[in-house]
Amino acid sequence: MGVSSSYLSKAEVQRLLGVNAFGLWRLVRKYDNFPQPTEPPHDPFAALRDKKEPEEVWDGTQVSRWAAETPEFSHRGAVLVRPLPENPAPGRWAGYKDTVRGPALDWQTALGVIRIVHSDDRQVATDVASALAGSGNPDGVTTVCALYGDMGFHGPALVAADTAHPGIEYEASWGNVAALAGHDLPWWPDLLRLPQLIRQWQPGAPAAVAEVPPNENEKTLRRAARNNTFDTAARAAVTDMANSIRNNRIDHTAHDNEIFGREGYGERPNPVVIGAVPDTTRHPLPCDGDRQALKDGWHKLALSSHPDAVAALEVAVGRDPDLLPFGTVTEVPVQPGAISERWARRLTMCDPTAAHAVLAHGDTAEAFFIDPLTDMPVLRTPGDGGKPAWRFYAPLSLPDGGAELASVVLHHTVWATTSDGHVHPAPCTPTEHLWWGDGWGDRPSEAATVVDALLDDLGATINLREHWNAPKGLTKLFNEEHQHGAELTRSTLLHARMTPPRTR
Structure with a gap:
């Protein structure tokens, strides 16, 4: 997405403009608006080579645009920035083409063949133009355009690269290209930008009605929903999330069509033809069911050892972690004598579950555990540099059993000690720390x-949606630089809570 940067040496600027060293010297003095040289791009390997003064370079896009807008050099500048010819011969559609970067349509125009590649990935225009130049340009393409990924004044924004200078990209106007083509140009929403749809398009054809293809997350969840190893509640939970993904993708596609197909900023509508619309025959699918029932289903999946449960849980962690029975991922070093050692003594070794596998996130685990008081999965890893570490999910709440908070200990996270002698990682929601x-x-x-x-309540369920409203005295206390292992007693915490900081 966007225009890729390119840099030209002094010799390359001379070749682009068709001048020698003296001619370039003359240009710099004749034209006040001639682009200034810029810093060369950072070379991380420069220190490994002989140190030399960096050569002056020019921004290729700036030089090419300057040339197109300067009558003396317009014939050497960016093709689609040059003044349009007066009363150009009407263009015509020249069919579909496969390219190294995706599907394209060709338009025969007064400036030559303009190839529009329907992709908004980076460097598409350069890659396709370079491939054409390297193969002798058998189709006679003058300019390659790709989608910028945004909206311009007269239609979707475009990035262009001329086959004469394929390494230089610049912005181009959809309205200008449409004027040269003599036709409103087709545009496909991102999720329906499919080769088979673009290949079938012809001028005057109605928008194709097409199914929005599932993404990998939806496929993963549908696969788990078909797995009879899981009970009804678990399959209902993954189906609900899969339906939500599908609904969002269809809504996103319809919204894209509304944005890019709407009338423009001027008196005339944008010269845009929508190439495809999403099939909404069964839209929307049922989703956003009872939250507690969904949480129960995901809890059962977390306890499974099936690979489909692991894959589904990884989707849920990224999409809606509040449905899972775990707080934030936390890691502390294995350190004798630390508060974490007291907690680790009660951990029970177990076989890994899907929750353990997602917690490991592809890293090596030496052993797997469960905290019997909070049911939180825990694992021990070799850690970085051979320093073992505990990795675990923070609990969402603590068992109270009639006890109260006795103190907190600060050791790589916040630990809670209780009046009945237990130690717990303090509870925390999945998306905070x-x-x-x-x-x-x-x-x-x-x-x-x-x-x-x-x-107030050792077993409280934590809500951090408005954590900025925490008591100012407690916030001030935790804002201080405490050493690892520092313990703040209940009395200290209560005193801080009731004592707001003084204003200066």
């Missing part, structure tokens, strides 16, 4: 919110 100290302007209000709730 607990920390302390100076956050360079950001304050540890998450930790303050958690401690505030635990002081």
Whole structure:
């Protein structure tokens, strides 16, 4: 997406403009708006070679646009930036083409063949133009256009690269290309930008009605939904999420068509023809069912050892982690004498579940455990540099059993000690983390919110949606630079909560 940068040496600028060294010197003095040389792109391997003064370079896009807009050199500049010919001969559609970067349509125009590649990936225009130049350009293409991925004033924004200078990309106007083509240009929404649809298009054809293809996440969830190893609740949970993904993709596609097919900013509508619309025969599919029932289904999947459960859980972690029975992923070093050692003594070794596999995230695990008091999966990893570490999900809440918070200990995360002698990682939601100290302007209000709730109810379910409203005194306390292993007693925490910081 966007225009790729290109840099020209002094010799390359001379070749582009058809001048010698003296001619370039003359241009710099004749034209005040001639592009200035710029810093060369960073070369990370320069230090490995002989150190030399970096050669002056010019931004290729700037030089090419300057030439197109300067009468003396317009014939050497970017083709689609040059002034349009007066009363150009009407263009015509020249059919479908496969390219090294995806499907394209050709248009025969007064400037030659313009090839539009229906992709908004980076460097598409350059890659296709380079492939044409390298093969002798048998189709006589003058310019390759690709989609910028955004909306311009007269239709979708375009990136162009001329086959004469394929390494230089520049922005082009959809309206200008349409005027040269003599036809409103077709555009396909991202999820329906399929070769078979573009191949079948012809001027005057109605928009194709096509099924939006499933992405990998939806395929993964549908596969799990068909797996009879899982019970009804688990299959219903993955089906609900798969349906939500499908609904979102169809809605996104329809919205794209509305944005790119709407009338433009001027008196005339944008010269855009929508190439395909999503099939909405069964849209929307049922989703967003009872949250508790969905959570129960995902909990059962987390306890499974089937690979389909692992794959489905990885999708859920990225899409809706609040449905899972775990808090944020936390890692602390295995350290004798630390507060984590007291907690680790009660861990029970177990066979790995889907939750353990997702927690490992492809890393090596030495052993798998479960915390018998919170049911949180835990694993021990070799760690970086041979330093073993505990990795676990923070619990969403703590068992109270009539106990109360006795203190918190700060050791790579926040730990809670209770009046009945237990140690727990403090509870935390999946998308937040607990920390302390100076956050360079950001304050540890998450930790303050958690401690505030635990002081009143050890078994409280944590809600961090408005953590910035935590008691100011507690936030100030956690904003201080405490050493690892520092313990803050219940009395200290209560005093901080009731003592707002003084204003200066």
